[in-house]
Amino acid sequence: MERDDGFNRFYKHAKSSSGLNIIHGGSSNSNNNNGIVSTDNGNAANSNAMPPPCTVREQDQYMPIANVIRIMRRILPTHAKISDDAKLTIQECVSEYISFITGEANERCQREQRKTITAEDVLWAMGKLGFDEYVEPLTVFLNRYRETQNERTSLRGEPVLKRGMDYGSSIMMAPPYAPPVFHVGHHQQGFLDGTTAMGGYLRDGSGGAAGGGSSSSQASLTNNNFDPFGQYM
Amino acid sequence: MRQAGTYSGILSGGISGKTGPHLLPLARIKKIMKKSGEAVKMISGESPIVFSKACELFIKELTQRSWMVTMQSKRRTLNKEDVASAVMATDLFDFLVNLVSESPLEMDTSKYS
Numbered sequence: 001m002e003r004d005d006g007f008n009r010f011y012k013h014a015k016s017s018s019g020l021n022i023i024h025g026g027s028s029n030s031n032n033n034n035g036i037v038s039t040d041n042g043n044a045a046n047s048n049a050m051p052p053p054c055t056v057r058e059q060d061q062y063m064p065i066a067n068v069i070r071i072m073r074r075i076l077p078t079h080a081k082i083s084d085d086a087k088l089t090i091q092e093c094v095s096e097y098i099s100f101i102t103g104e105a106n107e108r109c110q111r112e113q114r115k116t117i118t119a120e121d122v123l124w125a126m127g128k129l130g131f132d133e134y135v136e137p138l139t140v141f142l143n144r145y146r147e148t149q150n151e152r153t154s155l156r157g158e159p160v161l162k163r164g165m166d167y168g169s170s171i172m173m174a175p176p177y178a179p180p181v182f183h184v185g186h187h188q189q190g191f192l193d194g195t196t197a198m199g200g201y202l203r204d205g206s207g208g209a210a211g212g213g214s215s216s217s218q219a220s221l222t223n224n225n226f227d228p229f230g231q232y233m
Numbered sequence: 234m235r236q237a238g239t240y241s242g243i244l245s246g247g248i249s250g251k252t253g254p255h256l257l258p259l260a261r262i263k264k265i266m267k268k269s270g271e272a273v274k275m276i277s278g279e280s281p282i283v284f285s286k287a288c289e290l291f292i293k294e295l296t297q298r299s300w301m302v303t304m305q306s307k308r309r310t311l312n313k314e315d316v317a318s319a320v321m322a323t324d325l326f327d328f329l330v331n332l333v334s335e336s337p338l339e340m341d342t343s344k345y346s
Contacts, residue, residue, distance in 0.1 A: 060264055063288065067257050071292045076300055076311070085313040090295060093316070093329050097291050098262060098284055099269035100328045105280075106273050117266070119279035126287065130325045134290050141286045142279065 062091045101125045257285040298323060 068091050072082060104125035105117050119142055127135050262281040267273050296311070298319035303311045317333040320326040 060261065061268060062265075063257055063261060068292060071256060071289050072296045075293045075296050079309060080300065080303075081310040083310055083312040086299070086311050086316055089313045089316045089333060090292060090299075092332055093295060093320075094288050094292060095265050096329060096332050097288065098265045101284075101287070102266045102269040102273060106270055110272060116275040116277050117273065117280055118277045119283045122280050122283050122287075129328075131287075131291075134287055137290065138283055138286055142283055145279070145282055 057088075061095055063094050065091050068094060101129060101131075104129055257288055259285060262288070295319060295326070 065087055069082065069087055072087075072090065073080075076082070101122060102117065102125075105121035108121055108124060109115070109117055123135050123138060123142075126132070126138070259281040262284045263276055266276055266280065266284070295316065299311055299315040302315040302318045302322075303309070306315075313333075320329045320333045
């Protein structure tokens with residue numbers, strides 16, 4: 001874990017510097033102290049003069065604690081109190097949960113020789129790992145999100161500008177007309193392919209109609225076949 | 234959480250209105266996903282969004298189960314041992330067993346980000 005890096009580096013450095021005998025506790029100088037090679041574990045076990053382990057938490061590997069606490073409070077009664085160590089523990093559990101699910105989803109992608117983890121993979125992994133009760137509410141959530149994206153792009157009367165995107169190179173760019181993975185199943189305003197969260201559809205449905213069902217709306221920004229909405233709004 | 238604007242909302246993956254702002258930061262989720270393994274290469278834009286809701290459900294379930302342990306002990310403060318007990322008692326949380334039984338955390342009382 002990264003939190004131990006500082007500690008390990010210090011240890012190895014101290015051990016391999018010749019002349020630094022302090023870490024060898026009470027061992028005599030007649031040992032192989034010149035040109036110490038840190039291969040032998042015998043000394044290591046006796047080296048008690050180690051700096052205390054640096055357990056500085058790297059915050060970017062966890063969800064912000066304030067957000068975690070806020071969610072906890074929503075479910076707890078008003079009078080409930082939460083100890084600090086409970087907050088930290090749950091914060092860690094969330095990250096573990098994400099890693100756990102992602103690992104399984106990623107394995108599936110590798111088996112199927114796909115490079116991108118999709119929302120569908122995530123949902124599949126949850127079902128497989130026992131979180132099947134989450135799958136339905138998450139599917140509803142995801143569909144509502146896609147609807148929001150559809151509405152957003154369809155109601156706007158101006159073109160969506162091409163800009164740097166939050167997800168950068170990790171956008172899954174499906175080729176046009178590729179069959180979408182998710183089928184939302186309802187159409188809005190007729191000219192939208194309801195399966196994707198993309199904007200930028202032409203009225204006659206040609207060009208860029210499918211950007212992959214599980215790609216985000218960001219994918220639409222680099223769609224070459226994009227036409228301004230102005231022509232049919 | 235700040236409300237997403239028309240353009241920035243799409244670009245940052247934020248949503249407002251019907252589904253409300255996300256409770257958990259998408260960029261952070263993505264970072265954690267990438268850290269989960271060397272092999273994780275690309276992540277679709279929707280995956281962190283699914284996770285933001287999933288983590289919310291997860292936190293709620295874990296908290297609820299922990300609180301039940303707290304109540305059984307007739308306490309009002311949910312502590313780490315309650316979380317550990319809930320994890321032990323729930324098959325679904327087997328993957329957390331090692332995490333909750335590790336040595337006590339060094340408590341840094343300064344505010345976290």
